Amino acid sequence: MDALTIAQLGNPILRQQAETLTPSQYNDYAPFFAELEKIMLEHNGVGIAAPQVSESVRAFIVASRPNPRYPNAPMMAPTLMLNPEITWQSEETEKDWEGCLSIPGMRAKVSRSTHIDVRYHTLDGEVVSTRMEGFIARIFQHELDHLNGIVFLDRAD
Numbered sequence: 487m488d489a490l491t492i493a494q495l496g497n498p499i500l501r502q503q504a505e506t507l508t509p510s511q512y513n514d515y516a517p518f519f520a521e522l523e524k525i526m527l528e529h530n531g532v533g534i535a536a537p538q539v540s541e542s543v544r545a546f547i548v549a550s551r552p553n554p555r556y557p558n559a560p561m562m563a564p565t566l567m568l569n570p571e572i573t574w575q576s577e578e579t580e581k582d583w584e585g586c587l588s589i590p591g592m593r594a595k596v597s598r599s600t601h602i603d604v605r606y607h608t609l610d611g612e613v614v615s616t617r618m619e620g621f622i623a624r625i626f627q628h629e630l631d632h633l634n635g636i637v638f639l640d641r642a643d
């Protein structure tokens with residue numbers, strides 16, 4: 487597999503509805519997901535969605551960690567989420583800064599639900615249902631938007 491590159495705003499791939507992955511595809515995509523995590527870390531991202539490297543499938547990585555903008559962000563191991571969904575989201579929202587590897591140099595404040603219930607599949611086919619809050623919930627909502635052709639500037643207040 488040749489090196490992945492990050493699609494920039496204007497690339498139509500970022501405006502597509504990504505395709506659901508079938509469990510039989512999970513293992514075929516394992517090498518791609520490893521590359522996806524690598525390029526996210528190379529760019530100091532706290533998340534990345536498959537369409538951002540021109541693979542329009544419903545998968546992303548969430549990798550919260552403390553950073554200058556969110557010093558008390560929780561430290562979490564990069565987590566690959568397949569066919570992710572929000573099953574409930576709080577009415578309560580919070581505005582905060584976001585960035586995007588596909589829109590370098592831009593920052594904007596975006597309102598996101600402060601609490602969400604999510605469901606996703608892991609590479610070994612487990613179904614995970616859990617509640618997220620705060621910065622991790624923000625990253626999840628940002629990445630899920632990428633699977634639906636939405637970028638954070640579309641939601642900037």
Ligand SMILES: O=C(CSC(=O)[C@H](Cc1ccccc1)CC(F)(F)F)c1ccccc1
Nearest residue numbers: 531532533534553555584585586587625628
């Ligand atoms: O500029 C970045 C990297 S942008 C980033 O990591 C995106 C994820 C993200 C950053 C901040 C809030 C929500 C999501 C990754 C993307 F573009 F692939 F989705 C940043 C990192 C931490 C906090 C704020 C900004």
Ligand SMILES: [Zn+2]
Nearest residue numbers: 585586587588
């Ligand atoms: Zn983004």
